[in-house]
Amino acid sequence: MNTKLYEYILLLADNPLILGHRLSELCGHGPSLETDIALTNISLDLFGQVRNYFQYAAQVQGLGKSEDDIAFLRYEHEYRNVIMVEQANKDFAWVIARQFFFDAYHKPLLEQLAGSNDAQLSAIAHKSLKEVQYHHHFSSEWVKRLGDGTEESHTRMQDAINHFWPYMGELFEETALEKEMKENGTGADLVAIKPVFKSFTNEIMAEAGITVPSSEWSHSGGKKGTHSEHLGFILTELQYMQRAYPNMTW
Amino acid sequence: MNRMMVSNQEIRDILSTVTDPEIPVLTVEDMGIIRNIDIQESKVVVTITPTYSGCPAMDHIATDIRTTLKEAGYESEVLSVLSPPWSSLWISENGRKKMEAYGIAPPMEPTSDKKALLGGERIVKCTHCGSTNTKMISQFGSTACKALFQCADCLEPFDYFKCI
Numbered sequence: 001m002n003t004k005l006y007e008y009i010l011l012l013a014d015n016p017l018i019l020g021h022r023l024s025e026l027c028g029h030g031p032s033l034e035t036d037i038a039l040t041n042i043s044l045d046l047f048g049q050v051r052n053y054f055q056y057a058a059q060v061q062g063l064g065k066s067e068d069d070i071a072f073l074r075y076e077h078e079y080r081n082v083i084m085v086e087q088a089n090k091d092f093a094w095v096i097a098r099q100f101f102f103d104a105y106h107k108p109l110l111e112q113l114a115g116s117n118d119a120q121l122s123a124i125a126h127k128s129l130k131e132v133q134y135h136h137h138f139s140s141e142w143v144k145r146l147g148d149g150t151e152e153s154h155t156r157m158q159d160a161i162n163h164f165w166p167y168m169g170e171l172f173e174e175t176a177l178e179k180e181m182k183e184n185g186t187g188a189d190l191v192a193i194k195p196v197f198k199s200f201t202n203e204i205m206a207e208a209g210i211t212v213p214s215s216e217w218s219h220s221g222g223k224k225g226t227h228s229e230h231l232g233f234i235l236t237e238l239q240y241m242q243r244a245y246p247n248m249t250w
Numbered sequence: 251m252n253r254m255m256v257s258n259q260e261i262r263d264i265l266s267t268v269t270d271p272e273i274p275v276l277t278v279e280d281m282g283i284i285r286n287i288d289i290q291e292s293k294v295v296v297t298i299t300p301t302y303s304g305c306p307a308m309d310h311i312a313t314d315i316r317t318t319l320k321e322a323g324y325e326s327e328v329l330s331v332l333s334p335p336w337s338s339l340w341i342s343e344n345g346r347k348k349m350e351a352y353g354i355a356p357p358m359e360p361t362s363d364k365k366a367l368l369g370g371e372r373i374v375k376c377t378h379c380g381s382t383n384t385k386m387i388s389q390f391g392s393t394a395c396k397a398l399f400q401c402a403d404c405l406e407p408f409d410y411f412k413c414i
C-alpha cells in the first residue's frame with residue numbers, strides 16, 4: 001500500500017471529522033432554529049466529505065476495510081487533526097470563531113487540492129469546495145454580525161477570537177509528509193495558503209471591529225497525534241457504538 | 251434472457267420510477283444524478299453522482315435502483331463517482347417545473363448565487379403567491395440542498411433549492 005498517501009488523506013480528513021463531530025453536538029442546542037439547522041448542515045457536509053476521503057483511504061490501504069473502520073477504530077494518538085477543531089462549544093461566539101478560522105483555511109486548501117495530480121483527491125476537493133464556500137460565507141458573516149453587534153456580542157466575539165488565535169499556527173505548520181506531498185504534486189502548499197488566510201481573516205475582523213491579536217505563538221502537536229484532553233472525550237462518544245458492539249452495522 | 255438485448259433507453263425507462271426520497275416528485279433522471287449506464291454480459295452497471303457529499307439519500311437511491319432493476323429482471327451494480335461534481339444546472343427543465351409545483355423554488359443559475367454569496371441581490375419567486383418580494387432567512391434549510399426563504403407579501407416561508 002501507499003503508506004504516505006494513506007497518511008496524507010488522514011491529515012486532510014481528520015480535521016473535518018472532529019470539527020463535524022463538535023458541530024453535531026449542537027443538534028437541537030443551537031441558539032436559534034436557523035443557526036441550529038445551519039450548523040448541523042455544515043456538520044453533515046463535513047461528514048460527507050470525510051466519508052469520501054476515508055473510502056479512498058480504505059481503498060489505498062487495500063486491507064478490505066471500510067470508511068467506518070478508519071473513522072471509528074483508531075486510537076487517540078492515531079488521529080491527525082489539529083488541536084483547534086477539538087476545542088469545545090463554549091458559546092455561540094466560540095463555535096463561530098472556530099468555524100471562521102477553519103473555513104478561512106479550508107477553502108484555499110481545497111482550491112489547491114483541486115489541482116492535485118491525484119485524480120481522486122482532486123475530485124473530492126472539487127466536490128467539497130462547492131459546499132465549503134457556503135460555510136465560508138456563513139461563518140464570516142456571523143463574525144461581522146457579532147463583532148459589530150451589541151456590547152455583549154462584541155465582547156464574546158473578541159473573547160472567542162482571542163481564545164482560538166493561538167491554535168491557528170498549527171494549520172500552517174508543514175510536516176515532512178505535507179512538504180513531500182506538496183513537492184510531488186499530490187498535496188496542497190500550506191505556505192501559499194497562509195497569506196490568503198491572513199488577508200481574508202484580517203479583512204473580516206477589521207470589518208467586525210475585532211482587535212487582531214498579535215501573538216505569534218501557537219499550540220501544536222495534533223498532526224503528530226499529540227492532542228489536548230478533549231479528543232479522548234470526543235472519541236468516547238464518536239466511537240461508542242463500534243466499541244460497545246464491534247462490527248455492528250445499521 | 252440475454253442481457254445484451256436491452257437498450258440503454260429501456261433501462262432509463264425502468265429507472266424513471268426511482269425517485270429522490272427527499273423530493274419524491276423528482277426522479278433520479280430529473281435530478282441529473284445518473285451519469286452512465288453500462289449494459290454488460292451479466293449485469294447493468296449504473297453510475298450515479300451525489301448532489302451533496304453528505305446527502306443521506308444517496309445510499310437509499312442506490313438500493314432503490316438495484317431493487318427496481320431486479321424487479322424488472324436485471325442484475326445490477328451501482329457505482330458512485332465524484333467527478334465532475336454534480337451541478338444544480340443538471341436538473342432537467344421538467345424537474346424544475348415539478349419542483350416548483352411541489353413548493354420548492356428551483357435554483358437560479360449558479361452565477362446569481364455566487365453574486366449573492368458576495369453580497370449581491372438574488373430574486374427568488376415565492377412558491378405560494380409568485381411574488382418576487384422575498385428574502386433569504388437562512389442559507390441552510392431542511393436538507394443540505396435547500397435554503398430557507400420568506401415571502402414579504404404573503405409572509406409564508408418556503409424552500410429554495412441552492413445552486414451548486
Ligand SMILES: [Zn+2]
Nearest residue numbers: 376379401404
Ligand atoms: Zn408569497
